[in-house]
Amino acid sequence: MHTLLEVSFVEWLNMDDIPDKHVEEFGEQIAKEFHLLKSDLFELRLMWRSYRELFGKNKERVELLNSISGSFAQTIEISLWESVLIRLRRFNDEGASRIKRRPLSLGLLREISKQTNDQELRKLIQEAKTKAAFAKNWSDKRIAHSDYDYRMGSVKLESASRQKVTDAIDAIAAVIKRIGSERLDTHYVTHPVSALKDETFVLKLLLDGKKGWDAKPDLARSLIKNGDYEAYKEVYKYPSWLDRTPDEHD
Numbered sequence: 001m002h003t004l005l006e007v008s009f010v011e012w013l014n015m016d017d018i019p020d021k022h023v024e025e026f027g028e029q030i031a032k033e034f035h036l037l038k039s040d041l042f043e044l045r046l047m048w049r050s051y052r053e054l055f056g057k058n059k060e061r062v063e064l065l066n067s068i069s070g071s072f073a074q075t076i077e078i079s080l081w082e083s084v085l086i087r088l089r090r091f092n093d094e095g096a097s098r099i100k101r102r103p104l105s106l107g108l109l110r111e112i113s114k115q116t117n118d119q120e121l122r123k124l125i126q127e128a129k130t131k132a133a134f135a136k137n138w139s140d141k142r143i144a145h146s147d148y149d150y151r152m153g154s155v156k157l158e159s160a161s162r163q164k165v166t167d168a169i170d171a172i173a174a175v176i177k178r179i180g181s182e183r184l185d186t187h188y189v190t191h192p193v194s195a196l197k198d199e200t201f202v203l204k205l206l207l208d209g210k211k212g213w214d215a216k217p218d219l220a221r222s223l224i225k226n227g228d229y230e231a232y233k234e235v236y237k238y239p240s241w242l243d244r245t246p247d248e249h250d
Contacts (some may be wrong), residue, residue, distance in 0.1 A: 001230035026112060027181055033108045037091075038176055038188070040104065044087045044169060048190045051080040052200035056162050061203055068210060082143045083162070088135035089144075091128070106172065112179055121178050134158040135168070180223055 021032040039046035055062055055077050093103040102108070106125050113121040137158040141147035151154040173190040180186040216235055223232040 023186065026115070030108070030111055032178065033104060034112070036104050037106075037109065040087065040090070041169075041172055041176055041190055042192065043076045045086065045173075045190055047080060047087070047190060048084050048165065048169060050199050051084060052076070054080070054203070064203065064210065065208060068206060069181050080139075085135045085138050086143050086167060087163065087197065088132045089139040092132050093137055093170055093225070106175060109175060112183065116183070118178075118182065121182070124171070124175045128168070130177050131164070132168040134160055134164060156243065 008183040018035050019029050022034065025031070026034060054065065062073070065076075088228075090104070091106050093105045106129055109125055110122065112118070113125065128226050138160060139145070141150040141155070141157060147155070150157065172190075176190060177188050186241070220232055220235045223235065
């Protein structure tokens, strides 16, 4: 069984993954932080693409998902949306001075700009922080915390949109790409390469399944009419691992 921690996101750092050139250029600590932040960006890109392909491409895709299970589709949409915003918020996490921790955020990359007095990099870092700032408001009031005034309707969340999320992610990518080109002689491609079995493939399977499901009543009636009762029993027969878990009761 595959779980979230078994996929290829970098949760724990393996020093073998960091090129010696990065350590020589930045020093070991900053090289580690840059490597992890770069991985976080790739993960964010991948998650945002899933959201956009499922819910931001066209109304027909949303209608398909809603026609199968509106409540489940809503759960997936909210989960992806909030996961993306919480990751954006992490890039802006400066940490609390009273707590001895070193959050992985854009602020750490200022150290790289100081090494060579890269004013353009400092500008890009500040632009990225500004464009991602709205995610902190959502995190503080709705996602990571539950704000009383927000829940009572006396305060509003900062405006958020798919375009603002895209702009914020692109701004973070500009920081990573600047460091790559200016310090590492490397052009980073920060957009994920689509797999053959991606979100669109899943939607195609759902569409085929929906068509097959909608055809079952006519098939069942036809089999009964023809007296083929054994075949009729198979129309809505599924393996036991698809049995619905009974509702729980207090």
